[in-house]
Amino acid sequence: MVLFWRTYWGHMSEKKQIVVVGAGILGASVAVHLAEAGAAVTLVEAGEPGMATSAVSFAWLNAFSKRPFHYHDLNRRSMQMWDGLARRLGGDVGLTWGGNLLWAVTEAGAKALQARVAQLHAWGYPARLLTLDEARALEPKLVIEQATAVCHAPNEGHVDTARFIRACVETAVTHGTTVHTHTQVVGFEKGVRGELTAVVTSKGTLPCDTVVLAVGADTPAIASLAGVEVPVYHTFGATFYTEPLSPVFQTVSSVHTAADSEMQVAFRQLPDGTLVFYGGSHGTAADRSLGRDEAEVAQVFAQAKTFLPLLHNATIQEIRRGRRPIPQDGLPIIGFADTVPNLYLTTMHSGVTLAALTGEFAAIEIMHETEIELLAPYRPGRFIS
Numbered sequence: 001m002v003l004f005w006r007t008y009w010g011h012m013s014e015k016k017q018i019v020v021v022g023a024g025i026l027g028a029s030v031a032v033h034l035a036e037a038g039a040a041v042t043l044v045e046a047g048e049p050g051m052a053t054s055a056v057s058f059a060w061l062n063a064f065s066k067r068p069f070h071y072h073d074l075n076r077r078s079m080q081m082w083d084g085l086a087r088r089l090g091g092d093v094g095l096t097w098g099g100n101l102l103w104a105v106t107e108a109g110a111k112a113l114q115a116r117v118a119q120l121h122a123w124g125y126p127a128r129l130l131t132l133d134e135a136r137a138l139e140p141k142l143v144i145e146q147a148t149a150v151c152h153a154p155n156e157g158h159v160d161t162a163r164f165i166r167a168c169v170e171t172a173v174t175h176g177t178t179v180h181t182h183t184q185v186v187g188f189e190k191g192v193r194g195e196l197t198a199v200v201t202s203k204g205t206l207p208c209d210t211v212v213l214a215v216g217a218d219t220p221a222i223a224s225l226a227g228v229e230v231p232v233y234h235t236f237g238a239t240f241y242t243e244p245l246s247p248v249f250q251t252v253s254s255v256h257t258a259a260d261s262e263m264q265v266a267f268r269q270l271p272d273g274t275l276v277f278y279g280g281s282h283g284t285a286a287d288r289s290l291g292r293d294e295a296e297v298a299q300v301f302a303q304a305k306t307f308l309p310l311l312h313n314a315t316i317q318e319i320r321r322g323r324r325p326i327p328q329d330g331l332p333i334i335g336f337a338d339t340v341p342n343l344y345l346t347t348m349h350s351g352v353t354l355a356a357l358t359g360e361f362a363a364i365e366i367m368h369e370t371e372i373e374l375l376a377p378y379r380p381g382r383f384i385s
């Protein structure tokens with residue numbers, strides 16, 4: 001199907017007219033890479049860029065617990081692409097490196113963490129097991145009452161998604177991209193061969209050679225307008241923001257408390273001093289994010305204070321709530337749809353970690369009409385039985 005579309009494409013105008021739907025972290029990254037590569041890009045966003053899931057994200061750049069190896073490796077490649085991409089976008093996208101500190105509190109949790117670290121070492125990913133005293137010396141403001149195993153993964157970091165998305169959109173505009181905000185995609189027009197010929201929006205119709213869907217948790221709904229079924233569900237997620245505080249961590253860029261405890265809390269600090277945290281119960285915070293109502297917010301804040309007593313003098317200034325998009329098998333969906341050959345899909349959990357790679361790889365595939373082998377496990381067609 002992709003080959004057929006390439007032939008058809010050959011008759012189109014010189015500059016490829018590409019409509020990118022959604023200006024979250026993935027759409028913004030894909031748009032700037034396509035614009036830099038010489039496409040005529042139109043970015044269509046239902047609200048303002050970066051205000052949906054990407055604004056809620058914990059934005060931890062990591063490959064720590066990703067498996068199998070190909071998925072770990074994909075995340076790791078993307079982590080390594082962030083500095084270069086930031087430089088191309090003017091330098092300051094709020095990247096913070098220093099690594100993640102995490103620990104376990106049960107014997108089973110310790111065994112699992114040690115096994116994970118051994119696996120990461122075999123994959124060449126740096127992660128160091130620390131004694132409790134070493135961990136306390138590493139981060140003196142953090143109270144770790146007890147731990148059965150502690151680990152520091154030094155190459156991990158986080159990014160300020162708002163700054164990154166702004167930089168992508170601004171750079172894309174300098175390369176000729178047109179941005180339509182507060183414009184909702186409500187349908188598609190199709191040609192005789194089933195290809196998309198135009199994107200129908202709440203404000204008019206945009207002709208296109210290719211459409212990139214980067215609409216996060218809305219992917220199933222919008223893809224279905226093009227007749228494509230994409231099995232993506234979503235879970236609730238919330239993050240909490242304090243007023244700017246003086247530096248909290250001296251070495252690490254993020255902390256995840258024990259996942260094998262009643263409630264896991266994660267912390268990071270933005271370059272302006274804002275402390276961002278979130279919490280979850282029953283497994284990792286990602287499994288059961290708390291913060292739907294005041295009681296849950298209070299529960300998370302109380303737990304956070306036990307690890308960072310300085311929070312007793314801080315207040316929660318903002319709570320962001322959103323939807324975490326998760327493909328049915330947990331792996332990213334990146335590539336052309338099998339049944340609509342000029343519809344390119346990008347949706348995933350870990351969309352922040354993977355934004356640098358997804359933007360670059362999607363632009364290469366679309367502009368150079370090639371298929372990147374590393375993306376083979378993530379094609380939309382894998383769900384078609």
Ligand SMILES: Cc1cc2nc3c(=O)[nH]c(=O)nc-3n(C[C@H](O)[C@H](O)[C@H](O)COP(=O)(O)OP(=O)(O)OC[C@H]3O[C@@H](n4cnc5c(N)ncnc54)[C@H](O)[C@@H]3O)c2cc1C
Nearest residue numbers: 022024025026046053054057060185216237350351352353
């Ligand atoms: C609490 C939480 C913590 C997380 N932590 C991490 C983490 O630590 N590391 C990590 O890598 N990932 C993390 N994630 C996941 C990550 O944030 C997401 O994978 C990523 O933000 C998804 O980006 P996106 O661009 O696909 O979606 P979004 O940011 O949701 O952007 C999609 C955009 O599409 C627009 N849109 C939707 N429908 C239409 C339409 N019809 N027309 C036009 N525009 C439309 C929306 O308005 C939105 O702006 C976390 C998520 C949550 C919720």
